Amino acid sequence: SASEPQSIPETDQSKSPQDINSNLKSTDFVPTLAEKPESKPIYDNVRQVKTFEYIAGCVEGGNSGCTCYSDQGTPLKEVTKTMCKDYVRNGLPFNPYKDKAQTTQSTQPQNQAKSNDNSQVLSLGGKSPQNLMYDGYVEAGEQFQQRGGTVGSN
Numbered sequence: 001s002a003s004e005p006q007s008i009p010e011t012d013q014s015k016s017p018q019d020i021n022s023n024l025k026s027t028d029f030v031p032t033l034a035e036k037p038e039s040k041p042i043y044d045n046v047r048q049v050k051t052f053e054y055i056a057g058c059v060e061g062g063n064s065g066c067t068c069y070s071d072q073g074t075p076l077k078e079v080t081k082t083m084c085k086d087y088v089r090n091g092l093p094f095n096p097y098k099d100k101a102q103t104t105q106s107t108q109p110q111n112q113a114k115s116n117d118n119s120q121v122l123s124l125g126g127k128s129p130q131n132l133m134y135d136g137y138v139e140a141g142e143q144f145q146q147r148g149g150t151v152g153s154n
Contacts (some may be wrong), residue, residue, distance in 0.1 A: 026060065054095060056085040 024042070033039040038047060054075060058068040066084035068076045079087075087093075 052097075054097065055087065055092055058084045058092070060088040093125055 028042040029040055031037055031039040032041065044132060051070075052073070053070045053122060055068045056071040056073075058079070061068040066081050066088060068079040068084050068087060070076055
């Protein structure tokens with residue numbers, strides 16, 4: 001009946017590679033979604049969703065007018081320009097899926113690295129190392145150094 005929960009079929013991990021290869025069909029190598037090679041049926045037993053898209057931020061302006069991006073930095077084309085502009089002006093909606101640890105970590109300053117008794121401070125000399133610039137190149141600031149002369153002398 002419609003009210004009973006649907007069970008998800010489990011993959012049969014007991015099949016040997018020879019059994020799987022003998023059942024291959026050419027359609028197993030044709031993506032079910034165009035331009036998405038990962039949607040080939042051959043990957044059905046290994047493809048598992050690890051996360052989902054959610055809006056991490058929106059930017060108004062530029063050629064697109066307004067674009068929202070996922071936490072992986074990919075543009076989310078499903079978000080309308082009107083909704084995007086609303087998010088820019090009023091902020092993103094509450095995300096009930098975000099782990100509290102992620103929120104706490106991003107809003108509190110990071111603790112300084114643990115002190116180590118074997119700490120050392122390294123100091124570099126006051127002059128930049130020799131570089132591979134062209135002949136006659138003057139290191140920034142060197143053109144203003146005095147070369148033994150006196151200011152205002154004749």
